[in-house]
Amino acid sequence: MIIKPEVMRGGLVKNPHPIGCKAVVEKQINYMKKKSCFSDKKRALIIGGSSGYGLASRIALAYGAYADTICISFESGISDKRIGTAGWWNNIWFKEQAEKDGLIAKNIIGDAFSDEVKQQTISLIKKTFDGKIDVVIYSLASPRRTDPKTGITHNSVLKSTIGEISAPTLDLNKQTIVSGKMLEATKHDIDETIKVMGGEDWQLWIEALKDANVLAQNFKTTAYSYDGADATDAIYKKGTIGAAKRHLEKTALELNYMLQGIHGEAFVTVLKALVTKASAFIPLFPLYGCALFKVMKQQGTHENTIEQIDRFMRDMMYGNKRIIDETQRVRSDNLEMDVNTQRLTNEIMAKMTAENFKKISDFDGFYQDFLELNGFNIEGVDYNLAIDSEALKTKQP
Numbered sequence: 028m029i030i031k032p033e034v035m036r037g038g039l040v041k042n043p044h045p046i047g048c049k050a051v052v053e054k055q056i057n058y059m060k061k062k063s064c065f066s067d068k069k070r071a072l073i074i075g076g077s078s079g080y081g082l083a084s085r086i087a088l089a090y091g092a093y094a095d096t097i098c099i100s101f102e103s104g105i106s107d108k109r110i111g112t113a114g115w116w117n118n119i120w121f122k123e124q125a126e127k128d129g130l131i132a133k134n135i136i137g138d139a140f141s142d143e144v145k146q147q148t149i150s151l152i153k154k155t156f157d158g159k160i161d162v163v164i165y166s167l168a169s170p171r172r173t174d175p176k177t178g179i180t181h182n183s184v185l186k187s188t189i190g191e192i193s194a195p196t197l198d199l200n201k202q203t204i205v206s207g208k209m210l211e212a213t214k215h216d217i218d219e220t221i222k223v224m225g226g227e228d229w230q231l232w233i234e235a236l237k238d239a240n241v242l243a244q245n246f247k248t249t250a251y252s253y254d255g256a257d258a259t260d261a262i263y264k265k266g267t268i269g270a271a272k273r274h275l276e277k278t279a280l281e282l283n284y285m286l287q288g289i290h291g292e293a294f295v296t297v298l299k300a301l302v303t304k305a306s307a308f309i310p311l312f313p314l315y316g317c318a319l320f321k322v323m324k325q326q327g328t329h330e331n332t333i334e335q336i337d338r339f340m341r342d343m344m345y346g347n348k349r350i351i352d353e354t355q356r357v358r359s360d361n362l363e364m365d366v367n368t369q370r371l372t373n374e375i376m377a378k379m380t381a382e383n384f385k386k387i388s389d390f391d392g393f394y395q396d397f398l399e400l401n402g403f404n405i406e407g408v409d410y411n412l413a414i415d416s417e418a419l420k421t422k423q424p
């Protein structure tokens with residue numbers, strides 16, 4: 028079987044290239060292997076660790092803190108009809124390499140929002156991690172969540188809390204700018220998005236782990252957030268997703284208080300804008316990303332996913348260069364938020380048209396990152412080589 032990217036309407040790549048995904052995971056591991064470690068050995072749980080920032084966190088902890096890891100993710104595997112999701116393959120390749128390097132790596136595929144997966148994880152911690160974990164990274168991005176107490180499924184939406192706004196974006200399939208709008212959110216929309224992307228589930232996780240007595244002394248947990256610049260303010264900070272992130276921040280303060288007895292800490296970390304499965308579909312965000320990448324690459328401050336997470340963990344999670352804002356959030360997005368960077372990014376965005384955007388922004392870099400999410404266009408991978416799907420079917424995460 029030869030696999031080519033199947034691009035759907037709006038630009039989503041439907042199918043991953045398993046061997047390309049392997050190369051992407053290896054690239055991130057190799058980046059970490061060249062660096063010194065930033066911590067002594069850790070036992071880590073990554074909730075949402077199969078792609079994007081969660082995967083980079085798992086790799087950074089494994090190779091920067093000798094961490095044994097458990098990853099929770101919601102992915103589907105290979106069948107006669109489908110090749111599986113990119114996250115499925117990322118889990119497999121990470122585990123294969125980590126085990127070769129003498130680390131424990133466990134994958135739980137299931138709904139992180141459910142009580143069952145929480146209990147399954149606790150059993151695994153007791154069985155394989157001497158009953159304790161040192162760090163939990165909460166990196167979920169999900170369109171829906173079933174509340175385990177009520178059984179009701181809530182849906183998150185990307186809407187505006189300040190009235191309907193125009194939100195042009197990139198159609199990555201047609202490689203063109205398309206006009207679009209963000210509809211005004213109702214109170215129900217805001218509540219639903221908070222239910223899915225707010226802090227409730229993070230809190231349930233930490234409470235369940237604490238009640239099971241599996242949190243080690245000096246335990247740390249962080250949930251990832253984005254804050255956004257002026258250019259994305261209306262769609263992000265003042266959108267339903269921003270409302271959910273404010274809830275996440277309130278949760279961090281409560282969790283931080285709850286963890287004092289074990290000298291633990293909980294905080295929200297604001298990360299840099301990057302291309303991931305989740306972010307590529309936020310209106311306006313891709314245009315901002317293309318302009319931002321251009322400026323940050325020119326200034327030599329651009330970081331890809333693993334570079335951003337490595338710096339966050341090395342300097343701010345385990346190091347002594349933590350940047351904290353007035354709401355106690357850790358600001359690893361400091362280079363993106365630099366005043367000059369923002370000014371230059373805004374200048375590019377103001378000039379962007381359907382005709383010139385590829386030339387004046389870093390569309391090529393943004394698009395490359397987008398293809399990499401599914402393992403395409405990676406140097407050294409022969410895409411004309413047939414994939415042995417029967418051999419791949421024998422691999423389990």
Ligand code: NAI
Pocket residue numbers: 074075076077078079080081099100101102114137138139140165166167168169170251252253254297298299300301302303304305306
């Ligand atoms: P992603 O889409 O690459 O990863 C999401 C992860 O969540 C995957 O591992 C997926 O399997 C897992 N997941 C989703 N639903 C699940 C469920 N029900 N049960 C178990 N696992 C489930 O997303 P990305 O972009 O890495 O986002 C992670 C976090 O980082 C989000 O909170 C996001 O807001 C934040 N962030 C993202 C930025 C960006 O530019 N991409 C910037 C700053 C923060």
